[in-house]
Amino acid sequence: MISRRPLMLAGGLALAGCASTPSQASLGRVVVVGGGFGGATAARHLKLGGGESVDVTLVERDAGFVSCPMSNLVVAGERELASISRGYAGLERLGVKRVRGEVTGIDAAAKTVRLADGSRLAWDRLVLAPGIDFMLDDIPGLAAALDSGRAVHAWKAGAQTLLLRRQLEALPEGGVVLISIPKSPYRCPPGPYERACLIASWLRRARPRAKLLVLDANPEIQSKRVLFERAFAQAHAGVLEYRPNSELQQVMPDGLARFEFEDVKADVLNLIPPQRAGDVARELVNVNRRWVGVDWLTMQAQAAPGVHVVGDAIFSAPASPKSAHLANQQARLVAAAVLQLLKGEPVNPAPVLMNTCYSFVTPTEAMHISSTNRYDAAEKTMKPVPGAGSLSTAANAQEAQLAQAWAENIWADSFGS
Ligand SMILES: Cc1cc2nc3c(=O)[nH]c(=O)nc-3n(C[C@H](O)[C@H](O)[C@H](O)COP(=O)(O)OP(=O)(O)OC[C@H]3O[C@@H](n4cnc5c(N)ncnc54)[C@H](O)[C@@H]3O)c2cc1C
Numbered sequence: 001m002i003s004r005r006p007l008m009l010a011g012g013l014a015l016a017g018c019a020s021t022p023s024q025a026s027l028g029r030v031v032v033v034g035g036g037f038g039g040a041t042a043a044r045h046l047k048l049g050g051g052e053s054v055d056v057t058l059v060e061r062d063a064g065f066v067s068c069p070m071s072n073l074v075v076a077g078e079r080e081l082a083s084i085s086r087g088y089a090g091l092e093r094l095g096v097k098r099v100r101g102e103v104t105g106i107d108a109a110a111k112t113v114r115l116a117d118g119s120r121l122a123w124d125r126l127v128l129a130p131g132i133d134f135m136l137d138d139i140p141g142l143a144a145a146l147d148s149g150r151a152v153h154a155w156k157a158g159a160q161t162l163l164l165r166r167q168l169e170a171l172p173e174g175g176v177v178l179i180s181i182p183k184s185p186y187r188c189p190p191g192p193y194e195r196a197c198l199i200a201s202w203l204r205r206a207r208p209r210a211k212l213l214v215l216d217a218n219p220e221i222q223s224k225r226v227l228f229e230r231a232f233a234q235a236h237a238g239v240l241e242y243r244p245n246s247e248l249q250q251v252m253p254d255g256l257a258r259f260e261f262e263d264v265k266a267d268v269l270n271l272i273p274p275q276r277a278g279d280v281a282r283e284l285v286n287v288n289r290r291w292v293g294v295d296w297l298t299m300q301a302q303a304a305p306g307v308h309v310v311g312d313a314i315f316s317a318p319a320s321p322k323s324a325h326l327a328n329q330q331a332r333l334v335a336a337a338v339l340q341l342l343k344g345e346p347v348n349p350a351p352v353l354m355n356t357c358y359s360f361v362t363p364t365e366a367m368h369i370s371s372t373n374r375y376d377a378a379e380k381t382m383k384p385v386p387g388a389g390s391l392s393t394a395a396n397a398q399e400a401q402l403a404q405a406w407a408e409n410i411w412a413d414s415f416g417s
Pocket of ligand 1: 038059324327
C-alpha cells in the first residue's frame with residue numbers, strides 16, 4: 001500500500017542564528033545528514049567532484065563509524081571491532097566540514113536543518129542518509145528487552161556487536177542461541193543467514209553441545225537461498241535449526257520469546273527488529289509508511305524536491321537489496337546530480353547502479369550475489385539488467401579473500417581511509 005500524506009516539515013525556523021558560516025563557495029552549500037556509507041560517500045564525492053566551489057557539511061551524531069559489513073565476523077570472534085571502524089579524517093582532509101550532532105528537524109521551505117543543540121544549518125541542497133530505525137512498537141516487550149540488554153539486535157554495528165559477542169562468550173555448554181529475522185524488507189537480506197552460519201561455526205568449535213535456532217518471519221531464506229540451505233544442511237547440520245514462517249510476536253519480561261506457533265527460551269536472544277527509514281526522514285516517508293520514495297535520476301524525495309535521500313532509508317528499486325554497496329552507488333549518483341543541479345546543467349538521463357553482496361558461510365569460505373540496475377525512463381525506476389547479475393556456484397576460500405578486499409575498497413571509497 002502506498003500512503004501519501006501531506007508533507008509536514010518542521011516550520012517557522014528563521015535563518016538568523018544559523019550555525020553555518022557564510023560560504024565563499026560559488027556553487028552553493030550542501031548539508032549531508034548521516035555519516036554512514038551513503039552520507040560519507042556523498043560528502044566525499046561532492047568534494048572530489050566540486051572542490052572548493054562547493055561547501056559541504058557532514059552532520060553525524062557519532063564520533064566515528066562502525067561498519068555493519070564484516071561485523072558478523074566480529075560477532076563470531078574472527079575480527080576486532082577496531083578493524084571495521086573508520087573515522088572522518090579522510091573527509092576532513094578533502095575540505096568536508098564536520099559537525100558532530102543530531103539533526104532533529106528539516107525545514108524544506110526555509111532550506112535549513114535544526115540540530116538537537118538548537119543550532120541550524122542552511123543549505124542549497126540537502127542529502128539525507130540516516131539509514132534505518134526500528135519499529136519496536138509492533139512487538140510488545142521488544143523495546144524493554146533491548147534496553148535491558150536481555151536481547152540484542154546487533155543490526156547497527158558498534159556497542160551492540162560487542163554485546164552479542166560477549167553474550168556468546170558467556171553461553172553455557174549445551175545452551176541455546178536464538179536469531180529472529182523480521183519480514184522483508186530489512187537492511188542486508190543475506191545478513192541474518194550469514195550471522196547464523198558464523199555463529200554456528202563458532203558454536204561447533206567452542207560449545208559443541210549448544211544449539212542455534214533461527215526463526216524467520218519470512219516463508220524462505222531471503223537471499224542466496226540454495227547456497228545457504230546447503231550450508232545449513234551440510235556444514236552446520238546438528239547445530240543450526242532453521243524454521244521459516246516464524247514471526248516474533250512478543251518478548252516476556254523473563255526473556256521468553258513468543259512466536260505464533262511456539263515459545264522459545266534461549267540463553268542468547270538476537271532479535272532483529274522490523275525496520276523503516278531513519279527517524280529524521282520520517283516526514284518524507286510516502287511508501288508503505290516505512291520508506292522514502294525517490295526520483296532515481298537525482299535521488300530527490302518525491303515528497304520534497306531539493307531534499308535528496310540515499311541508502312537504506314529509501315524505497316528500494318525492484319530486486320535491489322538495502323546494502324552498503326548500493327548506498328555507496330546511490331551516493332555517487334547523488335554527488336554528480338547535485339553538482340550538475342547547482343551548475344544548472346542536465347543530469348545523467350540513464351544512470352546505472354551495481355551491487356555485490358558477499359556472505360561468509362564459515363570464517364574461511366564466502367559466496368556472492370551481484371546485480372546491475374539501469375534507469376528505465378518509461379517506469380521511472382532502476383530495473384535489473386537481464387543477464388548482468390551473478391551468483392556463486394559454491395562458497396569457497398577465494399571468495400572469502402575477495403569479500404575482505406571488497407570491504408577495504410568500499411571503506412576507502414566512502415571514508416577516504
Ligand atoms: C550484520 C550486517 C551485515 C551487513 N553486511 C553487508 C555487506 O556485506 N555488504 C553490503 O553491501 N551491505 C551490508 N550490510 C548493509 C549495510 O550496513 C547498510 O545497507 C548500509 O549501512 C546502509 O548505509 P546508510 O548510509 O543508508 O546507513 P548507515 O550506514 O547506517 O549510516 C547512517 C548514519 O546516519 C547517522 N544518523 C542517522 N540519523 C541521524 C541524525 N538524525 N543526525 C545525525 N546523524 C544521524 C547514523 O549515526 C549513521 O552513522 C550489512 C548490514 C548488517 C546489519
